[in-house]
Amino acid sequence: MLEPDTTTAAAPREQVVGRLTALLTRMLKPTEPVTERTQLMDELGLSSSLALELLLELEDELEIQIDVEDLDEDRMTTLGDLADYITANSTPR
């Protein structure tokens, strides 16, 4: 499998990680700090409907469009996994 080409990504991965961390902290108010290793569903209890809100917020903030066609729970186990997916599957608006 090819590594995502982060040089041409619509948003750099670090920026995606930063915004996801801030948005999840605001939306779910977790007691522990959110990191790349935080498990979205199994630790934060992120539901699919909240995930939908999260993606739209992120799209608006970073002015990107995320292609959700290949998104799956397996690809959003941790914050880092979701950041990988978004970095590889987004286009600028």
Place this chain on the structure above:
Amino acid sequence: MRDTVRLWVLSATAGRRELARCVAVLDPAERARAAALGSPSLRDRFTVAHGALRLLVGRAVGVAPGDLTWTRGRHGKPTLTGPGAGPHTSLSYSGGLVAVAVSAGRAIGVDIQHPAPGRDPAALAARFFDPREARLVADAGDRAARQARFTRLWTRKEAAVKAAGARLWPHLALPVHRGDVVTVGSAGSYRLTDVATGGAFRVAVALAGEAPYAVEPAGAGPPPTAEPLTLTDVLCSDGSMLERSTAPRGHRC
């Protein structure tokens, strides 16, 4: 004769004693998942949901709740295997409520959803739903009406996708606003039913195939005043929950 779906909607909160009885029937993987959740309310809800599922299904099939096993399909759909195999089960939780649904012979999906207080649902529908559904949400008077329409559509999509064992994300644009029979990719047709609940929660059920079926909510009085069941009802009942109408709360067992 029409197929029947048994549906239980119950409160996700429970007392210490009831929670302990739920923990006792969970398998090690479920206990580990509960323990990993980051807040007591999330842990309790998970424990009540999975405990109630085991207690209710175990009673329905005559198997000890702790002996039930499920295997997960490619996209996470659980299928009952082992000693209780046969019926199809589905579980959903949102906010402070849990929904458990059981069908004898047809694959099932249930979804319960409380409108989220976050973004205006018109923007979410415009971005992710079929354009006709997006218009339907946007055209609903005030924000509460938009939330209600969005949440109804959302539960119908989730229920259909869960029954099909498919992925949610590629099916967000699946139109579910017209007619109750929908086709989920190559998985076939599913018949949807909206179930009335008290308050702002929405519940939808999907069953494989186009044939009509009945949904029998357990223990509920006429909506919208019906209170959800509690774990105490589940633990103290034969499964019908009819005791609720004959015995005062707190004196059943």
